[in-house]
């Protein structure tokens with residue numbers, strides 16, 4: 001079922017329910033009012049009859065019957081009966097018909113002084129009067145033709161009104177639901193035109209006010225991120241193949257040269273010697289790529305838990321000093337933590353240690369004195385570590401690309417490396433909802449700062 005049908009259907013059901021309740025209440029109130037009004041008329045009739053019969057000496061039963069029959073206010077099928085204190089009928093306005101009344105009506109009137117009930121389709125009332133000859137009971141009944149026909153008309157009007165109301169609601173509901181969903185249909189059409197090969201297309205964001213515009217804005221943002229991810233992937237593959245191709249091409253030409261003529265053992269050894277750096281480079285590169293693939297592949301499933309940033313820094317320092325004893329790292333607290341909780345964070349220990357290791361390794365590698373300093377600080381929102389070196393520094397132009405995979409600053413091409421570490425660090429810190437920033441001056445050194453929130 002389409003949303004359009006669902007909306008118009010639900011809308012119609014709601015309006016139908018309201019109309020039904022409304023019609024039933026109106027009909028019920030009118031029916032009640034008609035009945036009350038008719039009882040009142042019957043009571044008036046009974047009072048007049050009793051007054052004329054008992055109080056006015058000049059009027060006897062015969063005269064009263066004549067008056068009753070000729071009265072303009074006589075009702076359809078009207079019967080008025082008066083009974084004395086012994087329940088003997090002393091007056092009836094009709095004498096040709098068999099008088100049907102129930103004894104309990106009389107008893108009820110004598111005990112409750114008042115009776116309002118039905119006799120078939122007729123309304124019937126009973127009243128008690130005091131007279132000099134004891135208590136007199138009057139019963140009056142009639143058929144309310146006028147009132148009932150008015151009620152039938154009302155029912156008919158309400159019924160037709162109900163049907164017309166529902167019909168109108170279904171048509172208007174369908175129309176307005178279609179109109180409200182039109183922007184979604186248009187967005188749907190626009191989305192169908194967007195393909196993976198052309199992520200530059202964007203949805204129309206209208207006047208950026210309503211919910212549909214917001215949907216288009218969010219969708220466009222997703223498209224931008226996708227386009228960026230696709231672009232990064234393309235450039236990554238291009239860079240990776242370039243990095244792999246260069247040493248492979250050198251090795252191939254070395255082998256081709258060697259195969260052209262017979263070589264002595266010493267010459268062969270020399271050829272293999274020239275190939276060794278390229279093999280080392282290839283092996284280093286594949287190791288880095290493997291590390292990157294492993295880290296980025298599982299990055300979203302890595303377990304997060306409580307950890308202390310200072311402990312991670314000490315562990316990374318130890319790991320670096322074991323791997324490269326010539327490097328020196330000093331660790332300082334900006335202010336000494338009051339309690340363990342001050343340096344406590346929530347994250348993945350292995351990933352964060354990898355980040356700190358990488359930053360320390362870079363700082364020492366790109367500094368002539370192979371020295372780096374770590375400054376730890378914290379506040380109520382999170383913890384910060386700054387890795388400072390007094391090395392070669394990074395130009396403003398290089399800083400703009402430094403976190404891209406395979407990007408290496410021109411001045412550092414002589415150093416060993418592939419330009420992958422910082423892009424992994426950036427990804428890991430973003431995953432922890434932290435920030436990795438850089439301040440650097442060419443020739444003076446660099447400071448990489450990691451800020452991590454207490455609870456990502």
Ligand code: ADP
Nearest residue numbers: 362363366393408409412417418419420421422
């Ligand atoms: P790698 O160090 O293996 O080349 P990284 O991704 O760790 O890869 O670093 C990318 C580039 O950023 C490096 O090649 C270097 O040009 C620059 N860089 C990183 N850290 C520093 C630093 N502390 N000082 C100067 N340049 C740096």
